[in-house]
Structures are given as C-alpha cells and as structure tokens.
Amino acid sequence: MIEPNAQMVIATYRVVDHQKALEKRAEGIAIGLTIGSWTELPQTRHQQVSAHCGQVQGIRVVEEVADGRVVAEISVGYPQANFNGTFAALLTTVFGKLSMDGEIRLVRLQIPDELARQYPGPKFGVSGCRSRYGVVERPLIMSIFKACVGLTLPELVSQFEEQALGGVDLVKDDEIFFTEAYATPESRVVAYREAARAIAERTGRETAYAVNLTGPVHQLRERARRLSELGAGALLVNIVAYGYDVVADLAADEDVNVPILAHPAVSGALYGGNTYGVEADIVLGQLARMAGADMAIFPSMYGSVTLGQTATERLIAHLRSDTVHKPSLPAPSAGIYPGLVPQLYADFGNDLIVNAGGGIHGHPQGPAAGGQAFVEAIRAVRSGSTLSEAAKHSEVLRIALQKWGTRD
Template sequence: MTQLKNGVVKAIYRVRDQKAKLEKRAEGIAVGLTIGTWTDLPQTRHQQVSAHCGQVEGIEIKTELGQDEVIAELTIGYPVANFDDTFASLLTTVFGKLSMDGEIRLVGLELPPDLLARFPGPKFGVAGCRERYQVQARPLVMSIFKACIGLTLPELQEQFAQQAAGGVDLIKDDEIFFTEQYATPEERVDKYREVAKQVAASTGRETAYAVNLTGPVHRLSERARRLSELGAGALLFNVVAYGFDVLADLAADPEIQVPILAHPAVSGALYGGERYGMAADIVLGQLAHHAGADMVIFPSMYGSVTLGKEATEQLLLHLRDARVHKPSLPAPSAGIYPGLVPQLYRDFGNDLIINAGGGIHGHPQGAKAGGEAFCAAVQAVMDGVSLAEATSASPVLAAALAKWGPAV
C-alpha cells in the first residue's frame, strides 16, 4: 500500500444554524467532503479509508442570535493525503460542493508546510523585485494605463512616454486590455521598451512595463516566455479569471524570467458576500502568494472599492508569510492619490507598491506631473518631511494636494 502523506489542512467555516445542529453539520462536512459516507461501508474497508476521513477539529460559537440560533465557526481537518499538487484539489475538497450548501463562508485555511512546499510560490518575491527594478530603500511607484482600448500603437507609446517621464518605477496595462486589433502584447513590449530607454536618458531610470498576459490558457506559457525574452518588466495576470493552477504553472516555469503581478479581477464574486463565498484574504493573499504571485494588487482601505482593516491585515500576513515561500509585494489599489502616501507608508511599511491610475492621470498638469507628485510624496516620507513642507520644492505635489488634499 502506498504510504500516506502526513499533515492536515484545517478549514474554518462560518455558519448560521441551530446550536443543536452544529455537531451533526460539522460531522457531515468532515465525512461528506472526504470519504463521502460511512453508511453501508463494509467493515473491511473502514480501516482502509479511515486515514482519508476528515475530522471535526472544533466548534466555536461566535454570536448567540436567540431561539437556539447561532453564528458559529466549524473547523474541519482534511488529510494532506487527499490532495494532489494542485489548487483545484484543495479548493474542490474544502469548499467545492459545500459552497452551494446554503449560508456558509470559508473564513480560514491553515496549510501545513509539507503541502505548501508542493506549490511554487513567488519566483522573485520582494527582494527579487527590488533588485530587478533597482529600488531598495523606498516603496515602488506604479502607474496604470488608462484609455488604452481602441488606441493605435503610436498613441499608446505617447501615453507610456508621459507616464514614464514622471519617474514611476512600473507602468501596468489595464487588466481589461485583451484586444490585439491595434497592437499585440509583443509589439507593445518591444515599442515601450524603446520609449523607456529614450525617457531614461532624461530621468535617469528606465521604467518597467507590466504587460497583460492574455490569450487561450494552453498558449499562455509560450507567450509568457516570449514576452520575457522581449524584455517585459512584469506579467500582469488576472489570476482568478484564469485560475490559481495556471498561475502556479507560470511561476514554476524556469524559462519565464519575469515577475508576475496578480490582478484581483473577478475575485469579488468569491469574497463579496459577508455570509457566503470565501474570505478576501484567502483569495487575494494566501492563494495568490503560494501560487506564485511576486506582486499582488488588491482593493485598498481608502477608495470606493475597499477591504476593511481586519481583512487587509490578514491579507498582508499571507503575502509576507516566509515560512516556505518568498514574501510577495502588496499593491493596494483604488482611490490612491499623493496625499495618501504617508498613510500608506504607516499602514503597509516600506515593502509596498503605490499603485495609482486616476491619481496620476487626473493631475491638473497631466500624467507626467502626476507621477512626479507621487515620487515627491514618497521622497518626503523617506526624508521624514511632511507633505506640506515638501510642496515648497515640488509645485506638482502642491497641485496634487490642492486637488485631492492630504489624507484625513
């Protein structure tokens, strides 16, 4: 008989149910998502399958609602032996059919090191990204392409040049940029790199380009290798739309020598409900990190599309988990403007990507000035100077603060 792999995956579910039903419900989950049932199983098979059966690890009542109804958290342990080396097996086991079983939410996953070691994790991580982009002592600044669909390649090049002239470290595609009618990803990488070199002659730094990795799944690895060879600065990847195992394949490929920037598109469908789905920190932090994202975009705590403070803190713990894999760089997004930079630094620390779209393109003097304003704000924080003091040496920062104000 094949020797079973050791370890247990613990999944924590938040449910609303009658207190008297919790034990039976937990037992049903543990058995139902592993061996299926003990009913009518021949005695000779009990011992054979028992090592694969889930176990109820704990039942904790969180809130008493009255009339015996409670909100509780059920912790179920799943033997690592039940999983193969894919996220598909993990998610299907711990929350596959269970996700359709009424009001239930996956709020926690505890993955043992022996299972984590079977996933690739980030190839570059924080240190590798810093080395690649030649930014060691401060947060990175990233600009987002806007109004890119329908533009010709020369028009896109001009927009790239304006953003790069502001001194930002990276410029990323809009995640919805799939059409190749006017320019393929390969053409964009090639032409933008020419522009970046030209701009670097005056700014002193060559801005990297995070190209949206698009196309059929079976061709993604080939395209990623080609984009890497052409000099892409990063691969923007819609990880939930394509799947965590696709990300893992890209991260594990030794020929893809470029950091991967995970985008959260579609993730709200998984974490958006308070009583259903999966917790945001699992989707955007834990799974993305272990699947191999070097940099991870997620909703900030400050804009119209937000994560709460507690969810953000949990997400950061996942991204910075260095037990098995290199830590990933967080990139809080949505509602980011120069006046927020000191707050971002306080909330996230130095290992951070400041990611802005409207906060750069919406600057009264254009995208170049928008990038310069962010860079000035970052430098002020690093120098221990208030943004108000820094405006004396940076008119573009003064204009940004006049438009958006400092953080409140």
C-alpha cells in the first residue's frame, strides 16, 4: 500500500448504506477506482501497482436512516501518480464508474498544490478583470441579451446600445445563442464594439461584450483567438456542456487574451439531486476556477432557481480562497433587481458581478433606465445611503423600487 503521508487527491463521498457494510464499501471504492483488484493480481505485481492504489482516509456516520442503513461520509485518497493534469483524468478517477453505483454523492475534493498547478486557473482573475473593465472600487454590472435568437445584426446592435446606455460594464450573450444564420459571433463583436465606442463618447464609459463562444470543439481555440483579436470583452463558455478541459485549453492559450465567463448551463444534471451526483460548489466553483474561469455565473439565492445559502457559501469560498490560482469573480444570477443591491453587498461583498436580465429589461422605462437604476443603487450603498433615500433623487431607481421592491 502507499505511505499514509503521500500527497493524494482526497475525495469525500456521502453514501447511504448499511453501517456494517461501510468499511467494505470504502475499500471497494479505494481499490476499484485505482488498481481494480488485489485478489486477481499475481503476487509479483502487488509491489509494482501498490504506489497507485487508493487508500481509505476515513469513515464518518452522519445520521441513521432506517433498517440499519445510515448516511455516512467516506474519504478516499488517490495517489498523484494516477493523474495527468486533465479534468478527464481527475473526474474519471474520483467518480467515474462510482457515480453509477447507487446512492453516492461526491461532496468534497481536496487537491494538492502540486497537482493543482497542472491546471491553468484564471488568466485575469479578480484584479485582472477589474483592470480590463476599468472598475476598481465597486461591483461590476452585467446585463444579459434577451430575445437575441432570430434577430438581425442591426436589431441586435440596437439592443446592445440600449443596454450600454444604462452604464453597465458588460453585456453578455444569452447562453442559448448558437445560430449564426443572422449574425456570426465575429460580426457581433465588431458591430458592438463600434457601437460601444460611439456611446462612450457620450457617456465616458465603454461597455464590453461577452460573446458566446460556439462551434465544434476542435474549432473553438481558433475562434477564441479570432474573437479576442477583434475586441471581444469576454468569452462566455458553457463550461459543463463543452467540458472543463476545453475551457482549460483556452485559459492556457496566450493568444486568447480575454477573460473567460463560465456559464452553468447543464450543471444541474450533475448537482441537482441530494443523494446522487456532485456538489454544486465543486461543479460551479472549485472546478470552474481550476479550469480558468475568470468570472463564474451560478444561480443566486434569491430567484426561483437557487443553490441555497450553504452551497453558495461553499461555492464562494472556492472562488476566493487562497490557492495556487488567482481568485475568480462570482456572478450570482436569476432574481437580481436593483432593490436587492444592499443584500448582494451583505452576502458577497464588493468583489462581485451584479448580473441582471429581467431586472434591467423589465424596467418600465426600458433597458437603459434599468441599467441606470443598478448604477444608482450601487452608488447609494457605497455612499452609505438607503435605496429609499436615494430614490428621492433618482427617478429610474424610484420606478425600479416601485416595481420590484427593496431589501433595505
């Protein structure tokens, strides 16, 4: 067996099983996901493969269920020698065939620094994104394209202009925008940048565009380079749908000189259950940051689609903790409106992306007013004023508060 003090990836699983079976279950995981079996190996091979064998680190009963069954946490260590710096190797080793073995959920993943350094992590991180977008002392504001599929380029430009006039820092594509029948990503980047520069002459602020990176996997790197050269403000990548290794490939490429904005589409299939799958903080926080997400979108605690308080706190810890990688900017999404800004500050602090779709487009005076209402709400919080007090001097904020309310 391997030495107990060896550097290992330690995966912790939550299982539902009979208490008497836990030790055998744990040994089965440790051996089954590494060397397969001891008993079927000739004695001469034991020493040869022992350095690659998993090792049970601990078993803890969490609660009793019924009929002698318990909820327990099993921790297993996997030798670094079993990994090659790809997410395919990491996920297949710690949860590959095990993910199909009944009620079992991957709840924690501890990765040694030596192995973590083999993954690129964010190229820009929090400080790099702030520098790129010229936002130093406040949260960033991001608006979301709505009703983009099926629109012509002039119609899309008009919608971009409306959002940019609101003073938002970024406008991102809808993650479902794949068709190029009306406007390619390249044409959108060029057209929006021209529009942003024209608006900046009036407002003093140039809004960046987060373009949805789409196409066959083998073409993504070249397209990302091209979009970067054309002036994209960020690359929106459906990180689970395309895969962590795809994102890591982009983050490691020096010619893709643009922040990566990770979208959580499809991720609910991994974390949505309580007794199966992988915890959301691992999927949307830990792995996303390791792969190179400079900014990470996830369901907020306030909308109809939510992670909940505990899962959100763990996710934020993964994005911000002191590791070998730069920290990532969190972008809670869904259910975000101007009256929520004080709560966002309280829950996430200043290093944050205020990400709104309906909270901007749904403003009775239009998207520009919707963006301005968020600008005014952030200004109020930073000055120590309540939103209700600030609304006395801001019509756009007052109207927003009348429609959505406030959490002052």
